[in-house]
Amino acid sequence: QVQLVESGGGLVRPGGSLRLSCTALDFNTLGWFRQSPGKEREFVAAMNWRGDIRPYADSVQGRFKISRNSAKTTVYLQMNDLKPEDTALYYCATSTRFLQRGQPLGLKDYTSWGQGTQVTVSS
Secondary structure: OOOOOEEOOEEEOOOOOEEEEEEOOOOOEEEEEEEOOOOOOEEEEEEEOOOOOOOEOOOOOOOEEEEEOOOOOEEEEEEOOOOHHHOEEEEEEEEOOOOEOOEOOOHHHOOEEOOOEEEEEOO
């Protein structure tokens, strides 16, 4: 297994964009999660190795997009039209379980985690 490392966080104004990166060489499922003070960790987006299954949380649907580079070494989370409520510490994580359409994995299904990258949306 490899250690996951997130990057790309920062301070951005509402309506702006950021792209987060996560190093991941091998996985069955990779997910992005976020957590802000006083809230529990929540699911943001995920993708399977093939890339044909990419579920999103309702709160980010249409604004965020998960993808990976051609070498399959990095997974990205493109975040557009950012809102103050998107402010959180963002984590990437991988699971040995397979993702299925209409059957999202649970938080406990992800066993490898990065240390997180902070995203702050403020004017």
